Amino acid sequence: MATWTWFHRLASPPYVYRTAATLTPWFAVVAALAIGYGFFGGLVLAPPDYQQKDAFRIIYVHAPSAWLSLLAYTTLAVAAAVGLVWRMKVAHAVAAAAAPIGASFTFLALLTGSLWGKPMWGTWWTWDARLTSELILLFLYLGYMALRSAFDDRQRADRASAVLAVVGVVNVPIIHFSVTWWNSLHQGSTVMKLAKPSMPGSMLWPLLASFLGFTLLFAALLCVRLRAEILERERQASWLKSIVEKR
Amino acid sequence: MTPRRKRLLLVGGILVGVGLATGVATMAFRENLSYFYNPTQVTEGQVPRGRSFRVGGLVTKGSLKRVPGNEEVRFVVTDLNRDVTVAYTGVLPDLFREGQGIIAHGRLDGSGVFVADEVLAKHDEKYMPPEVAQSLKKAPGGAGPGGEGKGT
Numbered sequence: 001m002a003t004w005t006w007f008h009r010l011a012s013p014p015y016v017y018r019t020a021a022t023l024t025p026w027f028a029v030v031a032a033l034a035i036g037y038g039f040f041g042g043l044v045l046a047p048p049d050y051q052q053k054d055a056f057r058i059i060y061v062h063a064p065s066a067w068l069s070l071l072a073y074t075t076l077a078v079a080a081a082v083g084l085v086w087r088m089k090v091a092h093a094v095a096a097a098a099a100p101i102g103a104s105f106t107f108l109a110l111l112t113g114s115l116w117g118k119p120m121w122g123t124w125w126t127w128d129a130r131l132t133s134e135l136i137l138l139f140l141y142l143g144y145m146a147l148r149s150a151f152d153d154r155q156r157a158d159r160a161s162a163v164l165a166v167v168g169v170v171n172v173p174i175i176h177f178s179v180t181w182w183n184s185l186h187q188g189s190t191v192m193k194l195a196k197p198s199m200p201g202s203m204l205w206p207l208l209a210s211f212l213g214f215t216l217l218f219a220a221l222l223c224v225r226l227r228a229e230i231l232e233r234e235r236q237a238s239w240l241k242s243i244v245e246k247r
Numbered sequence: 248m249t250p251r252r253k254r255l256l257l258v259g260g261i262l263v264g265v266g267l268a269t270g271v272a273t274m275a276f277r278e279n280l281s282y283f284y285n286p287t288q289v290t291e292g293q294v295p296r297g298r299s300f301r302v303g304g305l306v307t308k309g310s311l312k313r314v315p316g317n318e319e320v321r322f323v324v325t326d327l328n329r330d331v332t333v334a335y336t337g338v339l340p341d342l343f344r345e346g347q348g349i350i351a352h353g354r355l356d357g358s359g360v361f362v363a364d365e366v367l368a369k370h371d372e373k374y375m376p377p378e379v380a381q382s383l384k385k386a387p388g389g390a391g392p393g394g395e396g397k398g399t
Contacts, residue, residue, distance in 0.1 A: 050380035122340030128282040183281040
């Protein structure tokens, strides 16, 4: 079937290896531009908040990091599920490549939130639903990576960790809706909701640019890590040897 | 059934199963997962007795009083339905002000006063420049900023 050729092509390591290499600079350049505008607009041009003053500006790092923590996990879980069902090695490679990136941004979201929480709320940390579920996400990432490294056999590592990844995806909607389902200390969503954002354009546009920039940064990092992952997995493959010999 | 279809069903089954289990568990622990109780729940006695808990709501305008002689402050927290008086000794967070949302941790004393050992400021999801906040405040009949939409 013609509609499925793109899917089958994605199962081919040489194709993905080459495509990732082509896409990386594009993602990286647009990410740099978007983050550059987002940070300059947010940290310099945007007016201070009427209550938080300049402290609100941490949102330009915190919110996109938190968004990435969820996006990276969803990517990881979808890739893991595809790997499980279609026995696609490249999909497992995507999941493995996404984990450390997701874990880093989860940590960044927790760290920036904590730095903001002390002056604004009056505490570094508290066990409210949003904070706790985000911390569980960090542990899921770490558990996923630990489980992978516990197997010597790559195929076993792929499958066992993929099951963990799929089970853990239930936490993603919990994190997002934790602030609406339960009373929490963390405020509700400003941007990520169906209603109009609770923020004027002068603050909002740089924030949206940051969201876009972080997303593309994730795409670029994922491409780089995916290529490394494929290199390691395919080190015995003839297509790779022919590339190396050409150089 | 092809093996691939079987695996697809298995992965789908895991998702549905884990999702349902989590849904049931969170429903069962609904109250326990909430970070704070509102003043209505406190006055109606739906709070743990003899144990500390959190109460959250808006600080009633004009209710903040300092007790002369020591560091204690007293203020009234409301959900626009019922009120609870909170007594607290210590430093209040930056965002603490009348009309704002706060969450206090502590326990009820015999006379119905909530004796807090920690007061946190709850920020809402609204952001705006100071000038906009000013003009909103001045606008006749306009809903001013500050004050949280949700009481619960």
